[in-house]
Amino acid sequence: xxxxxxxxxxxxxxxxxxxxxxxxxxxxxxxxxxxxxxxxxxxxxxxxxxxxxxxxxxxxxxxxxxxxxxxxxxxxxxxxxxxxxxxxxxxxxxxxxxxxxxxxxxxxxxxxxxxxxxxxxxxxxxxxxxxxxxxxxxxxxxxxxxxxxxxxxxxxxxxxxxxxxxxxxxxxxxxxxxxxxxxxxxxxxxxxxxxxxxxxxxxxxxxxxxxxxxxxxxxxxxxxxxxxxxxxxxxxxxxxxxxxxxxxxxxxxxxxxxxxxxxxxxxxxxxxxxxxxxxxxxxxxxxxxxxxxxxxxxxxxxxxxxxxxxxxxxxxxxxxxxxxxxxxxxxxxxxxxxxxxxxxxxxxxxxxxxxxxxxxxxxxxxxxxxxxxxxxxxxxxxxxxxxxxxxxxxxxxxxxxxxxxxxxxxxxxxxxxxxxxxxxxxxxxxxxxxx
Ligand code: NAD
Numbered sequence: 001x002x003x004x005x006x007x008x009x010x011x012x013x014x015x016x017x018x019x020x021x022x023x024x025x026x027x028x029x030x031x032x033x034x035x036x037x038x039x040x041x042x043x044x045x046x047x048x049x050x051x052x053x054x055x056x057x058x059x060x061x062x063x064x065x066x067x068x069x070x071x072x073x074x075x076x077x078x079x080x081x082x083x084x085x086x087x088x089x090x091x092x093x094x095x096x097x098x099x100x101x102x103x104x105x106x107x108x109x110x111x112x113x114x115x116x117x118x119x120x121x122x123x124x125x126x127x128x129x130x131x132x133x134x135x136x137x138x139x140x141x142x143x144x145x146x147x148x149x150x151x152x153x154x155x156x157x158x159x160x161x162x163x164x165x166x167x168x169x170x171x172x173x174x175x176x177x178x179x180x181x182x183x184x185x186x187x188x189x190x191x192x193x194x195x196x197x198x199x200x201x202x203x204x205x206x207x208x209x210x211x212x213x214x215x216x217x218x219x220x221x222x223x224x225x226x227x228x229x230x231x232x233x234x235x236x237x238x239x240x241x242x243x244x245x246x247x248x249x250x251x252x253x254x255x256x257x258x259x260x261x262x263x264x265x266x267x268x269x270x271x272x273x274x275x276x277x278x279x280x281x282x283x284x285x286x287x288x289x290x291x292x293x294x295x296x297x298x299x300x301x302x303x304x305x306x307x308x309x310x311x312x313x314x315x316x317x318x319x320x321x322x323x324x325x326x327x328x329x330x331x332x333x334x335x336x337x338x339x340x341x342x343x344x345x346x347x348x349x350x351x352x353x354x355x356x357x358x359x360x361x362x363x364x365x366x367x368x369x370x371x372x373x374x375x376x377x378x379x380x381x382x383x384x385x386x387x388x389x390x391x392x393x394x395x396x397x398x399x400x401x402x403x404x405x406x407x408x409x410x411x412x413x414x415x416x417x418x419x420x421x422x423x424x425x426x427x428x429x430x431x432x433x434x435x
Contacts, residue, residue, distance in 0.1 A: 001025070001182060004073035004080045006102045008035060008066065010046055010156065010260070010327065011119060011149050012083030017051065018160040020058035022185035027065045027073035039066040047326035047353040050157040070102075074109040079178050081147070082106075082130070083119040085260075092267035093275075094123050103130040107137030115178045117145040121209075121265055123272045124202045127169065143175045146198045148205030153259065154324030161186060166193045169201025206272070209265040210283050215250040216257050217286045220293045223253035223431025233431030234413070253430045255332040255385055255411035256293035258321035263290070263330040294332045297383050298339040300409045300428045305381060310344040313404070315379035317372055318386025318412075319351035319358045326353040328361060332411070333385040337366060350375040352388050376402035387412035396423050 001024045005016035008030035016028040030036050035045050042056045058064035067073055074080055084098040099120055106116055116134055118127055131144045146169030151159040163186055168179045176195055183193055196204075223233040233253050241248035257263065266287050273280040302309050321331035328334065333349075340347050347366040351358060355368055369375035372390060376382055376399060384391055392414050400406045400423060408420065410429040420427035421435035428434060 001079065001178070002077045003027070003182070004029060004077040005119075006030075006070065006073070006080065006082050006106070007084035007098070007120070008032075008039065008045075009083070009085065010048070010153055011151065012081070013039075013044075013046070013055070014048065014051060014151060014156040014160050015081065015083060015119060015149065017054045017058060017064060018157065018186075019182065020064040021054050021161070023063065024182065025063055026058075027067060027077070029067055029070050029073045031068065033068050036066045036068050047324075048153065048156050049324055054157060070105045071109040074106050074111075074114075076111055077114060078111075079115045079117055079182060080106055080110075081117045081119045083149075086120045086122055086264075086268075088264045088267055091271060092264075093271040094121070094126075094264070094268040096122060096126060096129065099126065100129060100133045103133035104137050107134040110134065110138050110140055110142050112140040113142065113174060114140075115143045115145050115175050117147045117179075118202075119147055119149050121148060121205050121261065121268075122146075122202060123206070123268060124199045126202060127198045143170075143172045143178075144198070145170050145175045145179065146201035147179065148201060150205070150208065153327055154322060162189070163187070163191060165191055167201050167204050168193060168195050169198035170195055171198060206265055206269040209262055210269050210280075210286070212250055213257055213262040213266050213290070214282060214286050216252075216254070216262075217289045217293070219251045219253045220256065220430070221289055224293075224296070226431040227433075230433060231431075232433060236431075253413070254293075254387075255297050255336070255430070256290045258294075258330040258332050258334075260327060260329040263287075266290075294335040295339065296430070297332065297336045297385065297409055297411050298343075301336075301340070301381055301383055302343070304407050304409060304426055304428055308343070309340055311346075312380040313346045313348065313378060314340055315369075315375040315382040315403070316347055316349040316366075317351075317375065317382060317384045317391050318388055319349055320354040320386050323386055323388045324353075326351075326357050328354055328357050331385070334361070336383060336385060337362070341365060348375050348379065351386065352390060373398060373402055378402075378404050380405050381407035381409060383409045383411065384414060385411050387414060396420070396425075400424060 003026045006029045008028045016026045020026040086094040089095040226233045270283045319333045350369045407426045413429045418435040
């Protein structure tokens with residue numbers, strides 16, 4: 001099947017490459033000419049495990065192509081995926097400018113009976129706006145479809161190849177047939193393709209992300225409470241997560257969620273609910289609680305340093321919003337660094353994958369260290385923001401020796417408080433007693 005994917009970012013590139021991997025002929029389109037030129041040479045713009053191999057193989061075998069020419073990609077495609085960004089606008093609603101611009105561009109070049117699929121995360125009602133935008137330029141009959149994406153950055157290829165489920169909002173048999181054929185190779189182990197009406201599919205994506213964000217935030221607040229009442233969040237988490245109705249995943253407390261999805265999707269759902277007069281008070285509270293949680297590492301650092309970070313040298317391990325990605329959108333590290341700098345601290349940071357992105361965002365506002373240990377040299381404290389594997393089992397003696405004062409603020413609860421105390425560290429983590 002011929003497929004076009006418009007928008008070659010974290011979602012579009014992965015989804016396009018994975019469709020090609022199962023035999024579809026895929027053309028990926030982007031307005032970023034530099035990105036497209038690099039992709040034709042197999043230079044991958046993002047850090048995503050396993051992606052380079054899939055792109056390289058499928059491009060070599062002629063199933064995957066990259067272009068800036070929308071017409072070239074769309075003209076004979078049976079399915080056209082819109083996978084461009086939907087960033088928050090000033091009030092937190094999803095900005096549909098890119099989605100609707102692409103839709104009207106598609107309309108001018110569409111083949112009869114093509115299915116225009118919205119892959120981007122968009123509010124309920126967007127498919128109808130896409131339909132109108134396509135129709136404004138189209139002279140042939142076509143179909144619209146909502147097919148939200150659930151991949152996780154850092155495991156995107158694996159998630160795309162083996163999804164838990166595929167959600168498809170469709171209102172025609174042609175759409176159901178095309179989507180069934182396209183996704184059949186991905187659900188061979190019996191995972192479902194869930195066909196539903198279009199508004200339900202659009203809402204499913206926001207409901208899933210808001211529920212995950214709520215779980216994280218709930219545990220963050222339980223962790224904060226643990227610190228006040230002398231409980232340990234590790235014990236509470238295993239006690240709670242052993243309940244089959246609750247389950248163990250997504251219960252680890254931390255410095256607040258970030259990334260390109262949870263923050264914006266929680267806000268967009270909140271706005272949508274307000275607009276239709278069905279306010280979601282839980283979702284509003286999740287957003288506010290997460291904003292607070294993102295300030296906690298700074299507060300803990302300040303307290304551990306006797307009330308002020310002014311003039312201090314602070315090492316930061318981890319800049320990406322989570323491990324296995326270079327994505328720093330809404331990363332808690334950005335809030336921490338901003339607060340440290342505003343307080344007059346000097347920041348020296350390390351991240352295994354996100355340093356290029358951090359340099360682009362922060363320039364020379366902070367110092368970058370080539371290795372995790374180099375960041376510690378002469379620092380007054382270390383703050384751990386991202387739980388990269390290489391930070392999980394470091395040489396603690398070497399850490400203590402490198403730091404000017406052995407203070408560790410651990411936003412990911414990577415180490416045992418009793419051991420850290422024995423080794424002479426002042427150690428603070430989230431929701432756990434200091435030994
Ligand atoms: P991204 O910013 O990484 O990529 C978007 C791409 O679209 C960019 O390369 C940009 O140049 C391109 N683009 C913008 N306007 C264009 C146009 N008119 N024509 C062609 N290309 C255009 O975004 P992303 O992270 O891939 O997210 C895309 C969508 O998928 C968003 O709605 C997001 O919410 C959703 N989503 C993202 C994830 C994730 O983990 N990143 C997961 C699920 C869903």
